[in-house]
Amino acid sequence: MLNPVTPDFEKLLRGLLPAAAFKDDSTPYLSEPRGRWAGQGLVVAPVSTDEVASVVRACAEARIGIVPYSGGTGLVGGQLQQKGPVPVVLSLERMNRIRQVYPSENVLVCDAGVILADVQKAASDIGRLFPLSLASEGSARIGGLLSTNAGGVNVLRYGNARAQCLGLEVVRPDGTIWHGLTRLRKDNTGYDLRNLMIGAEGTLGIITGAALKLAPCPAGLGAAMMAVASPAAALALLAMAGEQIGEGVSAFEIIHRQGFDFLSEVGPEIKQPFDEVPEWSVLIDVGLPAGLSPEEVLEALFATAFEAGLVTDGVIAQNHAQRDAFWHIRESIPEANRRIGSVSSHDISIPLSAIPTFIDRGKQALAEVGAFRINCFGHLGDGNLHYNVFPMPGKARADYEAERPEVKRVVHDLVHSVDGSVSAEHGIGRLKVKDLEKYSDPAKLAMLRAIKDALDPKGIMNPGAVLRGQMPPAEV
The missing domain is CATH 3.30.43.10 (Uridine Diphospho-n-acetylenolpyruvylglucosamine Reductase, domain 2)
Incomplete structure (x- = not known):
């Protein structure tokens, strides 16, 4: 004990x-x-x-x-x-130092307490890009981002936090220090301890330093918002963008009209891109090498997609300010959600081809529980949806406390039925311990427990997070 x-x-x-x-x-x-x-x-x-x-x-x-x-x-x-x-x-x-930058290696070494935005700036100062990007980048710190294997908007092109890290410094549960701040791209000397610690949510040790990978800055940046006929059309547009633009597609976000309606309800100061809000739209972001015009590339994509009946309207950013305005809309949706107050929020991952079916079935299944507003949006490019359920107009989330467990069960059961994940990028923490137990392969749970017991036999590292241990799961 x-x-x-x-x-x-x-x-x-x-x-x-x-x-x-x-x-x-x-x-x-x-x-x-x-x-x-x-x-x-x-x-x-x-x-x-x-x-x-x-x-x-x-x-x-x-x-x-x-x-x-x-x-x-x-x-x-x-x-x-x-x-x-x-x-x-x-x-x-207080551990917030950029320890060393190696421009010729595209590597930056920093303390775990450095804020993500400060890492991005340090990379920019030497003409490089640290591509991990998410709404909380002004306050989220590197240690937590690695410990949760955070995702964000650029996973489609650059991968999760795991893909941005070369080495770690970690204080183990007995107080000894693992000096693993390697800058090597290749190192096959035994088990991959770095990837074991990344995503462990502080249950196996405390990350105190990281060697991060930087990337070249794309010469041309661009963005477009396009109205699509349906989620299936959005997926077809994603495939078309991959064929026409290739790895130049950095992000591909889907937005339901409910997100725009919430912005109008609680954030009228935000200028919306369409005269008539579409049922579904996508935000496409590109980063291209010198010699290619983002505007021309996106115009060509729109023309092809329009002829194929995938898109009905579109707005292409003509400058950086317009691109930033598009992203401001996308990044304001979570804040609008917070102001409305969700009954139940879900960070889920779905196989791409199953997304249209999931969205249709989810709406039908929740209608059997009660009347709700659903705001489905997120990172369509990597299958990560934020599927959030809200009160009807004139009601508050407190009015739905009795329905909350059933809403969550319905959504997560449906996610599991299509081979998805009930935690795409936010981790397990204490909130989803029961979900991990319910939906995971028993063999996986046994291996997780064996690792935890081996590395933290006293159970002192973030007790109750990820695995039940001696602490009961959070009840919220």
Whole structure:
């Protein structure tokens, strides 16, 4: 069994760390973006890997749980422990140095607490691109992004966070340090420990540093919003874009009209691109080499798609400001969702060819539960949909508390029936522990448990996240 933080243990930590490492106000670290539940813990913020190691060693000896805290933007409760013995909440925010940049290698080495936007800027300063991009990039930190294997809008071209990382520095559950900050592209010396830690959500160790891959900056950037006849037409357009533009397609987002309606309802200051809002539309983003005009390439795609009956309308950005305006619309939809207040939100992944069937069946299945508004949008290029269910006009999400479990069950059962995943890019955290148990292959669960027991035998690393362990799953 784990032990709680006691006054004596806090005194021990204060002897190990300087006063600046302790937070007088722990409130910001004990809540999550949607406000559905709260955590607990003594918050400490070490400034170096050695200080992290000293905290972990002390916790291991006292058998006290550690909840790693990065940017706090996670949506599945991985950064919060609701119940059980009071843990140490270990924030990486003071570990925010860009350690080294290697332009000729396209590599940047940084602390785990560096904010994503700062990594993007450091790459831009040397004429490179760090392609991981998501709505919370102004606050999300590298350690958390790697620990959850974050996705974002550019996965279609560049891959998840896992694909952007070459090496890691990790404090293990016994307080020893794995010095794995390799910059090598090829290294077959045993098990791939880097990929074991990436996506582990802090349950196997604490990432304190990372060697990140950079990419060349495309010479020409462009974007278009096109109205499509249906999700099936959107998929056909995606295939057509791949044939005509190839790897130049960086992102391919699908947007249902409900997203535009929510923007009108709670964000009228946002200029919408279409005079008449279509039922379905897509946002296509391209990055092209020198000599190719993004506008001409997108115009050619639109012409071909229009003739094939896939698109009915479209707007092509003529400059960077218009491209930014398109992306502002897409990135404002989650905020509009938050203001409306969802009954149940779902981060799911569906095989591309099954998406139209899933959308049709989902609408029918939820209609049997009750009357809802559905906002389906997201990264169609990689099959990751944000399938969120909302109250009808004039009602609040609190009016649907009785229906929430059934809504979630219906959606996740349907996802599982088409060989999808109930967690595409947000992770398991504590919110989806029961889902992992329900929908996973028993052999997979056994292997996950064996890895956890081998690397963290005392169970102190983010207890209750991903695997049930000694902590009950979150109830929200």
